Amino acid sequence: MSDTVYVQLLDLAAGLVLVCAFVALWRRGLVAIVRALAVQGVALAAVALLLGLHQHDLETIVVAVLVFSLKGVVIPRVLLRIVSSSGESREVEPLVNVPASLLAAAGLVLLAYATTRNVVALDPSPETRAIPIGVAVALIGFFALATRRKAVTQIVGFLLVDNGIALVAFLATSGVPLVVELGVALDVLLAVLILQVLVSRMRTKFGAMDLDQLRELHD
Amino acid sequence: MTLPRLAVALAQALLVIGAAPVLVGVMRRVRARLEGRTGPSLSQPWRDIRKLFRKQRIVPANSSWVFSAAPVVLVSTAALVSGIVPFLSTRSAFDQVGDLFAVVYLLLLGTVFLALAGLDSGSAFGGMGASRAMTIAALAEPTILLAIFALSVGAGSSNLGAIVSATLTHPGRVASPASVLAFAALAIVTLAETGRLPIDNPSTHLELTMIHEAMILQYSGPDLALVELAGQMRLVIFLGLLSNLFVPWGVATTTHPLQLLAAAAVTLAKITVLAISVAVFEVFVAKLRLFRVPELLAASFVLAFLAVTASFFVA
Numbered sequence: 001m002s003d004t005v006y007v008q009l010l011d012l013a014a015g016l017v018l019v020c021a022f023v024a025l026w027r028r029g030l031v032a033i034v035r036a037l038a039v040q041g042v043a044l045a046a047v048a049l050l051l052g053l054h055q056h057d058l059e060t061i062v063v064a065v066l067v068f069s070l071k072g073v074v075i076p077r078v079l080l081r082i083v084s085s086s087g088e089s090r091e092v093e094p095l096v097n098v099p100a101s102l103l104a105a106a107g108l109v110l111l112a113y114a115t116t117r118n119v120v121a122l123d124p125s126p127e128t129r130a131i132p133i134g135v136a137v138a139l140i141g142f143f144a145l146a147t148r149r150k151a152v153t154q155i156v157g158f159l160l161v162d163n164g165i166a167l168v169a170f171l172a173t174s175g176v177p178l179v180v181e182l183g184v185a186l187d188v189l190l191a192v193l194i195l196q197v198l199v200s201r202m203r204t205k206f207g208a209m210d211l212d213q214l215r216e217l218h219d
Numbered sequence: 220m221t222l223p224r225l226a227v228a229l230a231q232a233l234l235v236i237g238a239a240p241v242l243v244g245v246m247r248r249v250r251a252r253l254e255g256r257t258g259p260s261l262s263q264p265w266r267d268i269r270k271l272f273r274k275q276r277i278v279p280a281n282s283s284w285v286f287s288a289a290p291v292v293l294v295s296t297a298a299l300v301s302g303i304v305p306f307l308s309t310r311s312a313f314d315q316v317g318d319l320f321a322v323v324y325l326l327l328l329g330t331v332f333l334a335l336a337g338l339d340s341g342s343a344f345g346g347m348g349a350s351r352a353m354t355i356a357a358l359a360e361p362t363i364l365l366a367i368f369a370l371s372v373g374a375g376s377s378n379l380g381a382i383v384s385a386t387l388t389h390p391g392r393v394a395s396p397a398s399v400l401a402f403a404a405l406a407i408v409t410l411a412e413t414g415r416l417p418i419d420n421p422s423t424h425l426e427l428t429m430i431h432e433a434m435i436l437q438y439s440g441p442d443l444a445l446v447e448l449a450g451q452m453r454l455v456i457f458l459g460l461l462s463n464l465f466v467p468w469g470v471a472t473t474t475h476p477l478q479l480l481a482a483a484a485v486t487l488a489k490i491t492v493l494a495i496s497v498a499v500f501e502v503f504v505a506k507l508r509l510f511r512v513p514e515l516l517a518a519s520f521v522l523a524f525l526a527v528t529a530s531f532f533v534a
Binding site for chain 1: 517520521
């Protein structure tokens with residue numbers, strides 16, 4: 001694989017990660033949001049795979065396979081199961097409406113580029129130049145966490161933050177050690193499973209998964 | 220400004236004026252065929268325009284000069300823009316002044332005049348259509364600017380001809396993330412600005428949903444013919460921008476007559492392919508709710524914004 005092709009593919013995969021974050025903010029259907037997250041997981045795995053192939057590093061390729069199976073397949077399946085069992089398929093009204101949140105996300109991208117300029121300037125290379133995208137995805141994830149009401153969209157926000165951090169980690173370190181990635185991945189899986197249990201408990205208690213209803217404590 | 224360059228600009232304007240109604244005829248025919256109808260002949264839009272030119276001109280009682288001026292402004296800005304945009308050759312007469320800002324704001328001038336005319340006629344529908352059209356234009360215009368701007372960062376010039384020549388010399392740029400994002404953004408905006416289906420239904424007269432048709436409801440006779448022609452020309456201009464900015468092969472870089480002929484054939488073919496795909500797309504989609512339109516346009520704005528960011532920071 002020649003260097004220019006490698007750089008183009010890396011840019012394309014990193015760009016896809018960012019576009020998927022925007023799609024997750026843009027769409028209202030929960031199924032569409034989860035699909036965007038799955039595509040983002042695959043793109044993230046592609047970034048890791050490209051890094052591994054470029055550096056002939058078997059460990060990074062194994063990490064890529066792990067990321068693909070976990071973030072591209074397993075977690076989206078779990079989320080889809082939550083969506084289908086809850087019977088609610090739309091984020092009815094986010095706290096910030098969709099056009100405004102898209103524009104806010106665009107602002108967050110600029111913020112990410114502005115704040116990481118010095119980091120990129122330390123060692124300008126094709127990999128580090130894509131780091132702002134990872135920071136931007138993490139910021140968009142925080143934004144989704146802050147403005148979305150449904151439990152599923154909150155999980156999605158959490159996963160966006162995680163994907164952004166993972167992208168920064170891949171690009172900054174040129175491949176995370178397998179042990180670290182394994183630990184993080186299992187943590188995320190555990191968090192999603194706990195949230196799934198939480199959501200199903202919420203549904204049986206309240207008949208909905210709107211987090212605004214969790215205002216008071218009962219015995 | 221030399222004579223051959225002036226001839227190129229004139230030829231481009233004539234090409235757009237001549238091709239626009241036929242292209243709309245092609246789109247109507249494709250749609251009709253896919254819906255199982257025979258559809259009108261390809262020259263039907265031209266016949267409609269000819270018929271309208273022979274009819275009497277009626278002006279609403281209390282309208283001002285804006286109402287009469289709007290059709291002329293619409294057609295003349297569209298004709299001027301078609302002289303600037305590199306349809307046939309990158310060497311057009313307006314090469315020095317005709318950059319993307321001139322093109323976008325000439326097109327916006329037409330939009331604004333049509334909205335003013337809608338308000339001027341004093342009918343409830345005209346005002347409603349004008350308000351809706353402005354809602355869309357306010358989001359669409361910055362998107363067009365940003366999308367083309369993403370390409371001009373790579374070319375180092377905001378001149379449309381320079382952008383096309385730069386893409387011709389560096390074909391690898393066509394597949395870059397910035398270019399792909401900018402294409403998606405401009406494609407959505409093209410549908411919005413030309414009043415095509417997910418945003419506005421070009422063939423409806425149902426008062427609750429129409430946007431473009433509501434503004435021109437009071438026009439009749441030659442005025443209506445001009446407005447219709449301008450709308451069709453704008454469609455060709457936008458499709459031509461899409462095809463020639465992102466897939467510029469076939470555009471002549473000289474003013475040689477033979478090259479211009481070849482460029483005309485290739486450009487018309489590209490625009491026709493795009494128009495047919497728009498028509499096919501229209502068969503499969505329903506009109507968006509009006510309140511969802513800003514969401515779609517905000518998404519296209521963000522795509523264009525990301526394209527600029529990508530071309531500025533990554534490349």
